[in-house]
Amino acid sequence: MSPADSGSRGSGRGDGGSRGAGRADGGARGTGRGDGGPRASGSGPRRQGPGRGSDQSRPRRRRPKVDAPRLAAYEVLRQVAGSDAYANLVLPNLLRDRDITGRDAGFATELAYGTLRLQGRYDAVLSQCTNGRPLSALDPEVLDLLRLGAHQILGMRVPAHAAVSETVALTRTVAGPAPAGLVNAVLRAVARTDLAGWLERIGEVADPDGTNQVARLSATTSHPEWITRALRQSLLADGRPADELGDLLDADNEPPRVTLVARPGLVAPQDLAEEIARESGQTAVPGRWSPFALVAAGGDPSRLPSVRRARAGAQDEGSQLVALALAAAPLAPPDEGEQRPTAGVDDADRATARQAGESPSGADQPHLSQAGERPAGDRAWLDLCAGPGGKAALLGALAHERGATLLANEVAPHRAGLVRGSVSAVPDGTVQVRVGDGRDLGEEMPGRFDRVLVDAPCTGLGALRRRPESRWRRTPADLTQLGALQRSLLASAVEATRVGGVVAYVTCSPHLAETRTVVEDALRRLGDVELLDAAAVVRSIAVTEPPGLGDGPFVQLWPHAHGTDAMFLALLRRT
Ligand SMILES: C[S@@+](CC[C@H](N)C(=O)[O-])C[C@H]1O[C@@H](n2cnc3c(N)ncnc32)[C@H](O)[C@@H]1O
Structure with a gap:
């Protein structure tokens, strides 16, 4: 393959080829085949040794050359399918281990993530190209190839002949020569029709009568039908027209922009923008909604000194807005005569220490009493489900500015460790990290907190852009299990909140079973809570008003309308 042959305009690998370190010699390194790579027979042109005795009588066979970024993308797909791995955890390690950088890394990333996102669309296309053979009859490895x-042909605009020949070479390397003919024939058939033609065709196959928009859009935009149906219902419940559905589904297939938060009091947005320009050559512009957001066209935020020091972080603007809304929500004064400990977090110290088997006066405990003057009735904040700590870091920074404290609770110890890293730039004495089940916290510390965040574990259907494989992994059964957990966490949060205090219930899913239904159940069951108008609070803090927020009381953000994840926010006040 000449480098120009495999150019991916879509990925920005303008020269198309994998240069230098981008080439592997075809060994099936790390493919898990355990057979030492492709067998020599039939795997490439023979090469005669020039007059070297016995070498002359035993022709050497050359292994097919394979493009390292393509091999890396293939291995990501296999690990996602075979070991339930997360692509965004597997790929960076592979790229680092193999020294795949720059444009080659961009190509591998777009190839792996794009293929995973659009797998449903491509399966619909491929099943039209296998002469009636069902895709389920193919080896899973061959199907991934x-x-x-x-994706190279229809999603990345790699010239068809390069996409076919490179994929055939990859097939020989990772699966041997047998399936190479099939891969060659099927991909040639794919390349005979352009993307627009295929979308028309697979749409008609899914919806022959033109009456089933959900089935048609599911096939063309690559979403499982149950998700398409649920998103349609959520749009309608939010007062949006059903014809936005196509735009929403398309937005799920676009990689999100790089968005950062400049944590208040730790780094100024302007200084962070200058750092981004200096370190990565990227221009970062202020976010549309959050006063602390910066948006860059690309680059790796984890390399920035401010991010490494946790003064800033990568954070979607929707996540920033919901945390800011909790901090801005109107509290009612504590009940007359209500008696409660002054800091609230002191009890958290004791609970954390009990769990960890430590003394609360241990040397590594923050000195919570050093926090600044605390406003009466707004001094103890809680993040019930804090891992990995993006919102806890923003809330912690705000709490420090306002002389409050934050207890960041997380059930998974390793995720609690991530929270500690996220909040590490917030001055000592403000944030306490606790490892524990949030469902118990309300009973352990009833009525102790003024502001409580429940960023509930959810299906993540609002963040499909970020998690390329998750739409294929999630099932409707997850909703039942998560729904019970979400209800218990919300009930515990209300119990932990003082009368007049506020709970923010947040999900990165717009699914009604995880959003309104959970909140409406809580209002019915718990009795001593009222809904606040979350839309009014978001309007009061946003730099510009996000369009279509509606009349409240709930806020539902959307990728196609706001460029954010589809975050849901309800604000409840304890009465
Ligand atoms: C949506 S994530 C929170 C994201 C986080 N707020 C942030 O902004 O980085 C939900 C978290 O809840 C945690 N979790 C799940 N069950 C929990 C429970 N019973 N108690 C506390 N945390 C729990 C999960 O481990 C996960 O870290």
Whole structure:
């Protein structure tokens, strides 16, 4: 392959080829085949040794050359399918281990993530190209190779002949010569029709009568039908027209922009923008909604000194807005005569220490009493489900500015460790990290907190842009299990909140079973809570008003309308 042959305009790998370190010699390193790579027979042109005795009588066979970024993308797909791995955890390690950088890294990333996101669309296309053979009859490895080839042809604008020949070479390397003919024939058939033609065709196959928009859009935009149906219902419940559905589904297939938060009091947005320009050559512009957001066209935020020091972080603007809304929500004064400990967090110290088997006066405990003057009735904040700590860091920074404290609770110890890293730049004495089940916290510390965040574990259907494989992994059964947990966490949060205090219930899913239904159940069951108008609070803090917020009381953000994850926010006040 000449470098120009495999150019991916879509990925920005303008020269198309994998240069230098981007080339592997075809060994099936790390493919898990355990057979030492492709067998020599039939795997490439023979090469005669020039007059070297016995070498002359035993022709050497050359292993097919394979493109390292393509091999890396293939391995990501196999690990996602075979070991339930997360692509965004597997790929960076592979790129680092193999020294795949720059444009080659961009190509591998777009190839792996794009193939995973658009797998449903490509399966619909491929099933039209296998002469009636169902895709389920193919080896899973071969199916992944075909999907990778289809994405290069239809999603990355790699010239068809390069996409086909490179995928055939990859097939020989990772699966041996047997399936190479099939891969070649199927991908040639894919390449005979352009993307627009295929979308028309697979749409008609899914919806022959033109009466089933959900089935048609599911096939063309690559979403499982149950998700498309749920998103449609959520749009309608939010007062949005059903014809936005296509835009929403398309937005799920776009990689999100790089968004950062400049944590208040720790780094100024302007200084962070200058650092981004200096370190990565990128221009970062202020976010549309959050006063602390910066948006860059690309780059790796984890390399920035301010991010490494946790003064800033990568954080979607929707996540920033919901944390800011909790901090801005109107509290009612504590009940006359209500008696409660002054800091609230002192009890958290004791609870954390009990769990960890430590003394609360241990040397590594923050000195909470050093926090600044605390406003009466607004001094103890709680993040019930804090891991990995993006919102806890923003809330912690705000709490420090306002002389309050934050207890950041997380059930998974390793995620609690991530929270500690996220909040590490917030001056000592403000944030306490606790490892524990949030469902118990309300009973352990009833009525102790003024502001409580429940960023509930959810299906993540609002963040499909970020998690390329998750739409294929989630099932409707998850809703039942998560729904019970979400209800218990919300009930515990209300119990932990003082009368007049506020709970923010947040999900990065717009699914009604995880959003309104959970909140409406809580209002019915718990009795001593009222809904606040979350839309009014978001309007009061946003730099510009996000369009279509509606009359409240709930806030639902949308990728296609706001460029954020589809975050849901309800604000409840304890009565
Ligand atoms: C949506 S994530 C929170 C994201 C976080 N607020 C942030 O902004 O980085 C939900 C978190 O809840 C945690 N979790 C799940 N069950 C929990 C429970 N019973 N108690 C406390 N945390 C729990 C999960 O481990 C996960 O870290």
